[in-house]
Amino acid sequence: MVKKSELERETILTINRLVLSRMSYEDFCNALCHELKKIISFDYFSLISRTETSGEYYTCVFNVEQNSHNFQRSTELKTFVEKYLYHEVAKSNTIIIRNGLDKNGREGDKHLLSGGGITSYMIYPLFMNNALIGCINVLSKSGASFTEAHSNLIGQVSAQITVTLMNVMLVDSLTASEEKYRDMVENAPEIIFKLNSQGRFLHVNKLGLEALGYSAKEMTAMYLFDLVADENGSVIKKQYDTSVNSRMDNNLVVTLLSKGGKRIDAEIMCSIQYDSILNDYMVRAFVRDVTERRTLEKRIYEYQGRLKGLLKEKTLKLSETEKEMYNQRKFLDALIQNTNVYVVTITSKGEIVFVNRAIEKRFGFTLPEIFGKPVVDIFIPQDKVEELFDDIQLLLSGKKGEQIEIPFSSRNQQVRDILWIVTYLRDEWNTILNINLFGYDITEQKILKEQLIQAEKMSSVGTMISGVAHELNNPLSIILNFSELMLLCDNLSKSATNRLRHIIDASQRCTRIVENLLTFATKRKNVRSGQYVCINDVVKDALELKINDLRVNNIEVEQSFFPALPNTMADRVQLMQVFINLINNAYDSMKAAQGRGVLTIRTFQKNDKIVAEFEDTGPGILEPEKLFTPFYTTKEVGKGTGLGLAVSYGIIKEHGGMIVGKNSQKGAIFTVTLPIKAQTDKEVKFPVRKDYDLKGLRLLLVEDEVGIAESCHELLTAKGCQVTTAFTIKDAMQAIQEDRFDIVVMDFKMPGEMSGIQFYDWMVSYLPVIRDKIILMTGDTLSPEYRTFMEKSHVPVITKPFRFNAFIEKIGITAKRVGLLEV
Structure with a gap:
């Protein structure tokens, strides 16, 4: 046996x-x-x-x-x-x-x-x-x-x-x-390369293999430079190495050779990324076959050369020369006018002399109305002129090189990012006559790239917030608990008592901030029912998360909260997200404009609506009609995604309310209007706090944080409990096997081979009667592990950090429920 x-x-x-x-x-x-x-x-x-x-x-x-x-x-x-x-x-x-x-x-x-x-x-x-x-x-x-x-x-x-x-x-x-993602890459309508920092192929998708004529196994043994035509292979390798070493994205213009010797003119857009698995930088490259466009450019050059030759041929009859020139020009015009590539021709002074139909259709300007006008005045966004000044000067002087990225603005102020291929028409003395620009619209590619980068930056924010908050809860509990214990001491001076109360107040403030962070980090999908909230409290909680940044950056906050504001049914977390976004936007605009300012927050009731206003003294709203458009932002690249107001608009609409932004005499003002929804459930009756007599109660305290364990032990002993403290699960298991306990208070996260959940399962299996006598202590309420455990066990919880009266009350309620105490 x-x-x-x-x-x-x-x-x-x-x-x-x-x-x-x-x-x-x-x-x-x-x-x-x-x-x-x-x-x-x-x-x-x-x-x-x-x-x-x-x-x-x-x-x-x-x-x-x-x-x-x-x-x-x-x-x-x-x-x-x-x-x-x-x-x-x-x-x-x-x-x-x-x-x-x-x-x-x-x-x-x-x-x-x-x-x-x-x-x-x-x-x-x-x-x-x-x-x-x-x-x-x-x-x-x-x-x-x-x-x-x-x-x-x-x-x-x-x-x-x-x-x-x-x-x-x-x-x-x-x-x-x-596998689905790999399939999308594999069957993408573009050639996609993945290369290591030395330029060796790690992966080539299906279209790339078909275009180049190699098998996947052959490609992984080759380098990008093995496919580049000999005449520019060394130049491309130097550009590639420079891009990888500087960690900067770059575009390469190359001629690739397929396995059968076919020449493929290509533009390679390289994105430098760090691969934690390879422990090295890798390059994701999107390859666009521009052979057709290069052929077009070559033919234009050829025909322009032929036109120049025809003009010099004095031996030809004038009529024959004029006829040939007419035919050539007619052909060139048809070729350029019917291509989807943007074509612009300017003089060395930057004056427009030609645009094709693709430009007219996309940007809304016809050639007659802009002929002879500076390209800077017509197409370049005015807020970008200063930033692009040096590049434009190099372009006009003939020193810019083969390609340049310049945004163009349409008649209705819609800005598109364009990658221009540059060619120069010179006379026999090498003087620039005209500059030909052939453009490819890369706006969507840049937006997608920025969104992916921003998504990667934000992917770990929720985890970071919950982790930091959890790490703060234990030291906050120690500070709060020992401060309360010291207040219980006799013969404390008035100054010492005041100092202790200041410590407790500051600890509670930190506790509220941690709770707000945890609440804000919780992901919600829809508006929840059954949440009866006070909008004043939600706004104050949102403001508390930002108040320190506002103060140290000379942003004064003026608050005017209507005291008799009725409660309403709403999702507290989603409303906090909206209010935090509005406060952040006001802070950013005032700090960027003048480095100081005043943020005024008001709440009041208007008929059957609750109104919250956020008014700042910043520069105002530049384009009010685009406020709630997704991805629209006036912030610098990397400082805003253009999604904050769009998400806020959706949240308020789901609540049946409205959010409006407009300019005011001071700066900008955003108004949030919410309907007053009465609570449908029966009135909630809060329990009256009772004083529990714990004398004689046998209690096992399982806590690895020494400060928390000592403070709780001292308090419980003072209340008459017989307390056994275990700092490890092994000690707790031995104590349960050797003694009988009325109540077990255990930390959710314990170090060692056995987790808190496994220890709970062991206790219930070893002594089933103890199931209703267990109380959980934790500062981690966001982890999936905790939520899954709570849904299954329904154990009473004391959330760290806690006040002693709440701690005693939770023990008293549990003891009373199992028949150990009478109030």
Whole structure:
């Protein structure tokens, strides 16, 4: 019996180790079957799990008698055995044990007995958030009987198995998403390269392989410079190395040679990124075949040369010369006018002498109305003239080079980013006669690139906020708790008491800021129902997150809150997002304009509406009609995405309200109007705080933070509790095995091999009666691990940092609920 118990414990520990390993679904099921066979006798084993999102079944079947196994992933169960067993457990949602199957019994049991020789079976359901996600099935052909002890053995690891299966299926789902992304890249309508910092190909998509004529294996053994035509290979390598070493994106204009010797004129837009897996910088390159455009340029050059030649041919008759020139010009005009490439010709003084139809259609100016006018006055955005002054001067002087990026503005002030290929027409003395610009619109590419960069920067903000807040909660708890303990001391001087109260007030202020950060970092999808909030409080909480930045940057805040403002039903988190965005916008505009200013915040009631106004003394709104347009921003690149006001507009509209921005006499004013929605639930009656007598209560305190443990121990001892403190889970387990406790107060996150959740499961399994006597302490309320645990266990929680009266009250309420105390 001792050896059997030892074997069971060793098997359970081995299964727990399997849970922590990184196995595939099939390998995990195989290992699980092997371990369970040591302690449970069976001839047939299967494990079924189902994903809620896709409806797919993961099925692993092991026939011990035949020493074979099979894994399937499909939208329906394939075999009668698995269909029947899963159907049975889905009907009952409980453990099913059936021994000694009878030919006169259930239809399904008769089929198992006659078709497969099954004499007994046990089905153990697996749940996630109270929903059935799968089951473990063990069957016997040899007459073995299954008991509740067998189900208890599986029950000790069922939660870990469930989480492991869900994690593996989640990884499969993520892998499928990655494959979808790779498929998008692979089948993109453009050639896409991925290269390392030395220029060696890491990946080439399908279109690139077809254009270049190489296989994927051949490409990964080659460098970009192996494909570049000999006449400019060294120049391209130098440009590539400079771009990688400076970490700056760059555009390369090259001629590539395919495997069959075909020349491909291409523009390569290189984006430099750091790859944490390769531990090196890599280059993502979008390649555009411009052979057609180069051919067009070449033909234009040829025809321009022919025109010059015709003019010099004095031996030809004038009529023949004029006719040839007319035909050539007619051809050139048709060619240029009907291309989608933007074509602009200017003089060395920057005066416009030609634009093609593509320019007229896109930017709204016809050639007659702009002929002879400076290109700077017509097309260059006025706020960009100073920034582009040097580049334009180099362009007009003939020193700029082969390409230049200059934005053009349309008649209706719509700005497009254009990459221009530059060619110069010179006379026999090398004097510039005209400058020809051939343009490609790269606006959408730049917007997409900026959005991707901004998304990568913001992806970890929520995690960072919750992590920082959690790390602050423990030291805040120590400061707050010991300050309260010192206030309980006798013979404190008045000055010492005042100082302690200042410490407590400052700690509580930090606590509110941490709570606001945690609240703001919580992701919400829709407006929640049942939240009855005071708009004044929401605005104050939002302001508190920014008040220090405002003060140190000479921004004065004037507040005028209507005291009798009624409450309304709203999503507090989403409204905080709106108010923080409006405060940030006012702060940025005043700081950028004059380095100081006044922000006035008002709230008041107007009929059946609640109104909040945010007025600043900044420069005002430049383009009011574009305020809530996505991606529109007046901030510098990298300082704004242009999404803040658009998101705010959507949130207020979902609340049935309105947000308006306009210029005022002082600067800009944004007005948020919300409807007053009465609370539909019954009036909430807050419990009256009671004084609990904890004398004689036996309490186990499990906390690894020494300061928190000591302060709580001192307080509870003063209240008459008999307190045992455990700084590790190992000490806590030993204490529970050696003594009896009325209440257990445990930290959610404990260091060591066993987590807080595993310790909770151990306590409930070892001593089921203790389940209702456990109280949780935590400063991490955002992690998925915490939320999943709380949905399952419903344990009372004390959120760090806490005041002692709330701490005592939570213990008193729990003790009263289990019949240990009377108020």
